[in-house]
Amino acid sequence: MPAQTDPRLDLDDIQGDVLVGLQKNAEMFMFFRIADVAGFKMLLRQHIASRLTSTRRVLDRERVAARERLQGPRFTHPWESLNLAFTKDGLDRLLGPGRPLLDSGFERGADHPDTIAALNDPPVASWLPAFRSGRIDGAFLLAGPNRRFVDTQASHLLSMLSGIVTAVYSEIGQVRPGRERGHEHFGFLDGISQPAIRGLTRPSRRHHGSDQVLPGQDAIWPGEFVYGYPMQDPHAADQPGPIAAPPAVWARNGSYMVVRRLEQLVPEFRAFVAAEAKRLGMYPALLGSRLVGRWQSGAPLELAPLDDNPRIGAEPMRNNDFDYRDDPFQRRCPYAAHIRKANPRDDPPRGTAESLRHRIVRAAIPFGPEVGPGETRTEHSRGLIFVCYQIDIGRQFEFIQRRYADNPDFVDGKTRPDTGQPVHPGYDPIIGQAPGNGERSMDEPVPNYPTGNRRSSLNLMQQFVIPTASSYLFVPSISAVRTALSAAG
Ligand code: HEM
Numbered sequence: 001m002p003a004q005t006d007p008r009l010d011l012d013d014i015q016g017d018v019l020v021g022l023q024k025n026a027e028m029f030m031f032f033r034i035a036d037v038a039g040f041k042m043l044l045r046q047h048i049a050s051r052l053t054s055t056r057r058v059l060d061r062e063r064v065a066a067r068e069r070l071q072g073p074r075f076t077h078p079w080e081s082l083n084l085a086f087t088k089d090g091l092d093r094l095l096g097p098g099r100p101l102l103d104s105g106f107e108r109g110a111d112h113p114d115t116i117a118a119l120n121d122p123p124v125a126s127w128l129p130a131f132r133s134g135r136i137d138g139a140f141l142l143a144g145p146n147r148r149f150v151d152t153q154a155s156h157l158l159s160m161l162s163g164i165v166t167a168v169y170s171e172i173g174q175v176r177p178g179r180e181r182g183h184e185h186f187g188f189l190d191g192i193s194q195p196a197i198r199g200l201t202r203p204s205r206r207h208h209g210s211d212q213v214l215p216g217q218d219a220i221w222p223g224e225f226v227y228g229y230p231m232q233d234p235h236a237a238d239q240p241g242p243i244a245a246p247p248a249v250w251a252r253n254g255s256y257m258v259v260r261r262l263e264q265l266v267p268e269f270r271a272f273v274a275a276e277a278k279r280l281g282m283y284p285a286l287l288g289s290r291l292v293g294r295w296q297s298g299a300p301l302e303l304a305p306l307d308d309n310p311r312i313g314a315e316p317m318r319n320n321d322f323d324y325r326d327d328p329f330q331r332r333c334p335y336a337a338h339i340r341k342a343n344p345r346d347d348p349p350r351g352t353a354e355s356l357r358h359r360i361v362r363a364a365i366p367f368g369p370e371v372g373p374g375e376t377r378t379e380h381s382r383g384l385i386f387v388c389y390q391i392d393i394g395r396q397f398e399f400i401q402r403r404y405a406d407n408p409d410f411v412d413g414k415t416r417p418d419t420g421q422p423v424h425p426g427y428d429p430i431i432g433q434a435p436g437n438g439e440r441s442m443d444e445p446v447p448n449y450p451t452g453n454r455r456s457s458l459n460l461m462q463q464f465v466i467p468t469a470s471s472y473l474f475v476p477s478i479s480a481v482r483t484a485l486s487a488a489g
Contacts, residue, residue: 007222007229007240009055009199013253013477014226015083016058017141018389019197021363022081023061024143026150026174029259029385030157031130031471032165034093034137039164041094041486047160049482053081059200080153081143084481085257085473090137094485100248102474105393106256110470119401120433121467128261130169131469137165139259139473147172169469171261173365173385185264185366185382186288186430186464189298189313193320193343195220195359199229208323210237210352216320218352220359224396225389228252237353244391250484253477255389258360258397261469262431264383266371269464280446280456290445291429293337301333302326305449323352329417331449335425336442340411341404342428347411358399360388383465393472405432408440418453429460437463 009019016022034040061079088107091099101107108115111124111131124132140157144150150172158167175181184190196203196213203211203219211219223231223244230240246252277287285308289295295304298313302322312318323345327333333340335347343359346352368382390396404410405428414423426442427434434440439459446456476485 006199006202009197009222009226009229010253010477011056011059012054013479014055014255015475015478016053016055016081017083017143017363017387018255018257018475019055019200019222019225019361020058020062021361022053022058022083022141022143023065023077023079024081024175024365025145026147026172027141027143027365027385028150028154028170028172030140030142030154030167031136031169032138032140032161033135033168034090034165036164037093038488040161041488043161043164044481044486048082048084049478049486051082052084052478052481054478076145078145078149080149081141082153082157083141083475084138085141085475086138086485087136087471087473089135091474091485093137094489096489100251102247102251103256103391103393105398106472106474108472110258110260110472115398119398120406120435120437121470122437127467128169128469131471134168136168136471139471147174171367171385173367176366177370180370183296184364184384185266185368185371186269186292187296188288188292188294189296190364191362192294192298193217193339194361195224195356197222197225197361208325208346208352210356214316214320215318216322218356218359220356224357224359224391225361226253226255227391231391232353232356234353234357237356248484250476250480251474252480254480255475256391256393257473257475258386258388258390258393259469259471259473260386260467261367262384262386263378263381263466263468265378265462265464265466266382267376267378268462271376272461272464276445276458280458282446286447287445290334290337290447291442293333293339300339301337305332305447323347328414329448330414330423330425330444331447331451334442334444335411335414335423336428336432338405338428338430341432342400344404344411349413358396358404360390360396360400363387363389381468383468389475401431401433404428406434408432416453426457427460429458431465432460433463 142153196217196219198219201213221230223229227246233239233241273288274284277284294300295308297310299309324347344355348354364386408426427440441459445458
């Protein structure tokens with residue numbers, strides 16, 4: 001329940017994946033090109049707008065699922081979910097070239113040479129063919145209880161859209177089977193740490209000057225993710241900052257979606273971790289956890305520095321209840337570990353209020369088959385369809401990738417406990433990318449916990465996560481789909 005002072009969110013108008021996430025065991029990302037603009041607009045107005053899954057619907061379903069989760073972890077409801085987003089080319093098609101310009105990162109696009117250079121992304125020439133040539137106007141997200149369900153849903157949609165849109169590329173993501181459910185392909189539990197949204201949930205505790213919902217889960221003002229609401233105040237986390245002003249009336253309740261198809265070289269990653277653990281004299285699961293900042297169970301190194309503690313990993317009241325102020329010398333968790341880079345919490349020089357300006361809502365799903373028994377080198381494309389939502393792509397997703405993960409000097413200002421020498425933390429070993437696919441390394445893979453001053457470093461040799469497609473989209477409100485974006489022009 002939101003508090004009285006929290007902003008009132010238009011839950012019927014904001015699409016459901018943005019703040020809460022569509023219920024899904026399987027999810028299709030169907031990228032399309034519009035062939036017949038007038039026909040497409042008519043379908044948007046008459047059939048599609050009313051089928052888009054709203055935040056309210058997702059929340060209602062979540063309540064049902066939460067009750068049933070008490071009886072078992074599986075989600076089997078035949079709930080159909082549909083969301084829709086447009087690229088800048090799609091908005092041009094719908095609104096004409098004189099349309100108002102939106103966020104500058106969105107208008108630049110994921111495949112622009114400046115974006116590629118800023119993120120150290122591989123050249124577009126190495127991406128999937130559909131993303132290197134030709135136009136993509138938008139993407140449908142179709143989610144449901146299993147692959148077959150989503151496939152059927154997609155065929156119905158495509159037959160309705162026949163001759164009006166062309167499907168350019170479709171990929172189905174699926175949660176992993178059995179005990180790997182909720183884990184990404186390297187084996188780590190994912191989707192643990194998400195910002196709580198003021199207006200959706202009421203903060204229940206105060207912690208170092210910011211409000212939290214679950215322990216360790218900061219409450220964020222919704223304007224960080226959706227137009228029309230207050231953003232964070234960069235100086236006082238609990239105070240509302242300025243309103244995220246929509247660049248056009250119809251953009252209210254809209255958000256920006258970054259989609260990245262990230263291939264994971266799983267057998268190579270496992271072999272690397274095993275070999276390097278042996279070289280460093282540690283056991284592989286410990287080295288793996290030092291790369292991510294959590295054990296495969298989800299237990300954070302800050303709370304379980306030397307041995308896994310699956311009970312902590314599984315417990316939402318404990319698995320996110322930490323920050324980094326008590327670990328100034330990376331004795332528990334390396335500065336470069338993926339989660340310490342991607343959300344440095346209270347670690348940056350200006351503290352929590354600063355890192356809260358770079359939060360994203362993540363909604364990723366794994367794709368591709370499980371690793372087969374004899375697969376010692378990657379034979380099948382698999383990985384993560386990474387999805388995140390924000391109001392400013394440059395300040396949020398791109399900032400995390402560029403200024404944190406790809407920046408070997410972040411987090412800055414750290415020194416060695418014994419010599420006082422400055423530390424260069426190195427690259428995020430999971431997603432960090434060096435210019436021109438150059439060398440990467442990270443500091444202190446071997447824990448000096450609880451004490452010690454053994455200096456160690458890990459040469460990351462190759463990338464184990466490789467972007468093969470990337471797209472920036474705008475997720476309009478449901479009312480905008482029904483009106484401004486589908487108005488006859
Ligand atoms: C294949 C690629 C990736 C893998 C395997 C991966 C894996 C993980 C895992 C296992 C966690 C810990 C679970 C959790 O806290 O939810 C995590 C957290 C996180 N990841 Fe990633 N991730 C990937 C890509 C990305 C990308 C591209 C970004 C953004 C640029 C990102 C941003 C984050 C953030 C913000 C967190 C939460 C950190 C926190 O709040 O403590 N991840 N990721």
